[in-house]
Amino acid sequence: EKNEYDADEAMALCKETIQQHELEMRLVNCEYTLDKSKVIFNFTSDERVDFRKLVKVLAQKLKTRIELRQIGVRDEAKLLGGIGPCGRSLCCSTFLGDFEPVSIKMAKDQNLSLNPTKISGACGRLMCCLKYENDYYEEARAQLPDVGDAIETPEGNGKVIGLNILDISMQVKVEGLEQPLEYKMEELETLN
Numbered sequence: 001e002k003n004e005y006d007a008d009e010a011m012a013l014c015k016e017t018i019q020q021h022e023l024e025m026r027l028v029n030c031e032y033t034l035d036k037s038k039v040i041f042n043f044t045s046d047e048r049v050d051f052r053k054l055v056k057v058l059a060q061k062l063k064t065r066i067e068l069r070q071i072g073v074r075d076e077a078k079l080l081g082g083i084g085p086c087g088r089s090l091c092c093s094t095f096l097g098d099f100e101p102v103s104i105k106m107a108k109d110q111n112l113s114l115n116p117t118k119i120s121g122a123c124g125r126l127m128c129c130l131k132y133e134n135d136y137y138e139e140a141r142a143q144l145p146d147v148g149d150a151i152e153t154p155e156g157n158g159k160v161i162g163l164n165i166l167d168i169s170m171q172v173k174v175e176g177l178e179q180p181l182e183y184k185m186e187e188l189e190t191l192n
Contacts, residue, residue, distance in 0.1 A: 003031070010030050017057050021057075028080065041068050049070070074123045081093040106126075153174055153187075
């Protein structure tokens with residue numbers, strides 16, 4: 001408890017000193033080691049920051065060793081926590097240990113809208129869940145034909161016009177019928 005109180009005071013001092021030195025950095029958090037031999041400040045910045053003067057001032061005022069760590073935006077979200085668009089606690093702050101690369105291709109493979117606000121997490125980067133859901137989508141997608149493929153249905157021959165990867169099903173425009181029909185993959189055979 002005492003360490004937390006001291007860390008709050010150190011954080012306030014550091015923010016004030018950052019402003020005085022006009023440094024382009026945003027302080028995220030601060031913590032003392034258990035034995036109070038060192039205080040660690042985590043910060044984000046868009047560019048490299050020369051913080052040698054800052055360390056010198058903080059060391060003189062706090063009378064302990066100072067460590068400044070520049071962290072990325074994903075690490076910041078992990079430290080601060082929050083609620084994701086799904087309504088649950090952020091994956092990075094609860095159970096994700098490492099940040100694996102996430103690509104826009106994963107969003108495309110999952111038939112998601114490529115609207116940046118819908119596929120970006122609290123950190124502003126692509127949502128981490130796109131990565132760990134991707135294996136299922138790749139596996140399920142491999143079982144389905146492509147849009148435009150000819151399909152044989154119980155109602156006659158048709159053409160695939162849409163896919164539902166989660167259900168492993170598809171929408172088919174059957175010859176002679178006005179409305180497209182939905183079929184599970186196991187109900188159909190691809191025409192050769």
